[in-house]
Amino acid sequence: MQELSAYTRQRWDVVVIGGGATGAGTLRDLAMRGVKALLLEQRDLVHGTSSRFHGLLHSGARYAVKDAEAGRECIEENRILRRIGKHCVEETEGFFVRSPQDGPEFEEQWVKACAECGIEALPLSVREARTLEPNLAPDIVSVYRVPDSAVDGFRLVWQNVQSARRYGAGFRTYTEVTAVNSANGAVTGVSVRDTRTGETGVIPCAFVVNAAGSWVGEIARTAGLTINVKPDRGTLVAFNHRFTSRVINRLRKASDGDIFVPHGSITILGTTSKKTERPDDTVPDTGEVRELLDIGRVLFPDIDGYRILRTFAGTRPLYTADPSAEGRGASRNFVVLDHEREGLKGMATICGGKLTTYRLMGERMADLVCGKLGVNAACRTAIEPLVQDASDELMARARKVFPAQGLEQARSRLGDSFAAAVERLEAAPWKKTLLCECERVTVAEFEQVASESTTYSLNDIRRRTRMGMGTCQGSFCGLRGVGAVLEADLLPAARPEGTAEDAAQAGACGAPDLLRTFQQERWYGIRPVLWGSELRETELARGMYGATLNIDGADE
Template sequence: MEKATVVVIGGGATGVGILRDLAMRGVDVLLLEKLDMVNGTSSRYHGLLHSGARYAVKDQEAARECIEENSILRKIGKSCVEATEGLFIRLPEDDVDFEGKWVDGCKKSGITAIPITPQEAWQLEPNLSHQIIAAYRVPDAAIDGFRMAWQNIDSAARYGGRVKTYTEVIRIVSENGKVIGLDVRNYFTKQTYFIACDFVVNAAGPWSGQIAALAGLDVNVQPDKGTLIAFNQRISSRIVNRLHVPSDGDIFVPHGSITILGTTSMSVKDPEDTSSSFHEIESLLQIGEKTFENLRKYRVLRAFAGSRPLYSASGGKGRGASRGFVILDHSEDGLDGFMTITGGKFTTYRLMAEKMTDIVCQKLQVTTPCRTAEEALVPEVTEAVKTKARKYFPAYGTELAADRLGADRFKRVVERLEKNPEERQLICECENVTLAEIEEVITEGTSFTLSDIRRKTRMGMGTCQGNFCSLRSVGILSRTENIDQKQQSLQQLQEFLQARWKGIRPVLWGNALRETEMARGIYGVGLNVNGGSPK
């Protein structure tokens, strides 16, 4: 029988943060995720590491939390954060009175907001609208949700923390008002089994209400869907926010070679609803071109959506609901050993984890203090290892791979390349992903699908959206025991291509339309694979 002292449910940012914190304090902890890690909210957002300025008027507490955590995450997760800086700009249609309130709010929250002239703003970002009335520089940054999550897991593993992916919780088991474990089901085999534990932490984000219901409890979490657009160019070097009451389509976040525009806010019944419509995309573009007047000249790569977990005891929805987080101790509901944490933002995930872990450790009589704000997630890659790696990676590929893989995994990849230099071949040219990287992540026991590989390496996330690397990658995956070669290779390829198609379909014009025709020709016509065109 499997057992752990604490089981954490949910493999998003908050869940992995709690996993790391508990493991570092010496608690036997196991995290369960029904699919792959960070497949939900924590990877389906704009990737903004908030300075807190967006909340400086409405929510001072959230603003202060953001600026403090912003500083911490830059320190402990250097390779996950791109220190882009941010601009807040006011356009003629934006309320001039709001600007004064915002400046005052930033000052009270401890957020540095440096006023600059429109001319200075255009020098920094030449593509900005020439209708700017006012502009400010703030310490926003971009952050990679996939990378941050896996580095938390790697850190936790060094202290004994464990994870089980593709493991769905189907029942919270209790006796005499006390949790004793969980019944779970394997996603692939459908086998059910019991995991014993003393404590359960529900960190399932927008699914938190569903998990609580398995224990007969009611948690009022409203999934709030946000749709975003990824452009294939870096429109700006800095994050750009509109200086007005937070609304749809008013944030541009550069990531590597792309830019993400977001987001919408729409209450939905099911957090699994990650659909995007042409109407939503057109609305975002119309709003976005107020900030960048030539926005439609840039190629749209894809659209995507995710659900925020908004908690409101009073039933508030959408932008009217708080972005703060809440911790619920269900011993007050008659079930000891079960707690829920929900709400919040990616930027404050570490703080949320610390607050929850403090409570759990107090109940377990563990007195070890939190160290997650001081200790780096992963060690830095040494120059000696980078020097070896440069023999095998493209000119700028060494730094990219070192950042996305972390020191330990990167070292293992370099050792692979030293033994088998032919594994230097690029499987994904768009993101400079080598055969050695893909083979390494497949061996780690948590990569069962092409999308699992994508989330760890960025394979398939570049310009061609997997048109070429997906076929190569499924061939590599089929050589392992992770899938049945005869039965699942074609299914894996089809599912991966259909997932890419889901994001392309709402933006099917221009180059996206031409590339879809190419994909249809390669897979639908040439290989008779149902994936290069809609089902």
């Protein structure tokens, strides 16, 4: 990563705060309209809500009854994203399923509401549905087919940022905004702190976009503003089995544990809705997991026979003008707040919404910003793909060096970095070896991401490649990853000077610290589900790292 001074020495048109889907979508839109924009994120990209959800690309059917506007937005954006972001989306389709426990009254309302919103909801016979999804409960009453899909939030955000960079945008991770500065009622810039080095500085800009998700209230307070955003905590469970090929929604009023989403080889069950005061309240607990399992058995009676891979939690940034509305009582729609109305010119906040509507949210914010800056350019984000398809020539080269089972995954994950990974393999064919068998991550792909200036840790690599997110939860690839870092002198951004060996001596990039922080993050999601096969897997990992390698994370 460039020194902080490289950003403080120049003036930007716009600073976007928040490295989730909304911030990345806004950055891309602004850059494509010719605006000089910089994105700042306090951690790594996709560290917050955009990676802590069930991964559902909504058809809008879930919101059709209660929030028709949100339903219409979802189905429109669903169609757009399947077109421009095909490397991020798996077109699974979805079922809405009514169980005997759920009365017919809501079903009638729902069918009518879907039709009014333009959402195709086709009835299926129970027999046909169970032929397609044989693990569904045998006593289900009715089933409808809808155009739901699964979406990879990690990949989506990175590909938006890569697209924005092609148009001249900048981004800096591990950079916390400590204050929004102003003079005479107008924004002049933002004060920032490098969360790794402690370095501070001021980045001048004409406009600030607050797209910090559950943290928008905290950013607003640094500017002397108040925003009524209530973080809402949701817990989810990931199973090490793809026991459904389609998204399965329970056909009733929105409640906990209503959605099963297939992703690759796993299935995610979610979610809960709990009031919280902290935007970073993301450590799940066992009680919530058991609640979800109890609810999930209604649609999948054999759920206890599937191994739980891990559990995780995130917070939704719910905005409401009604102070009494919270949780599922608050709208899932989004709002753009122009703070010039409150006396601060040059700042706006966007909050609420869903990942499905991130592009539309970015468009609405970019419309506002461009209007303020006098930029007369149309939005093109619904037309241009996030990632251009690799050329036939590049794919032909890739097929000669990549392992067949990992080629398509690598191309989708790496985006603009794919060509560089191919070159690594051509130079050293042995690097086609799989460093992570679960997610089919080659040594070449690992090295490519590790060598980039925005990568500081194994967890940063995980969010780009999915290393450690499969069956073994990093028990094997974590150790291999540390070995690869030290052998190839990787993660240059993680140390200020010198080689990896020098940094290890100083404790900046030492193998034990790299491995401990990687395994500790995995442990947060495993600890609440320590029973059955998960407990046995954990004891294996403890034996490897605690006994054999003498790495103890108990003090973390």
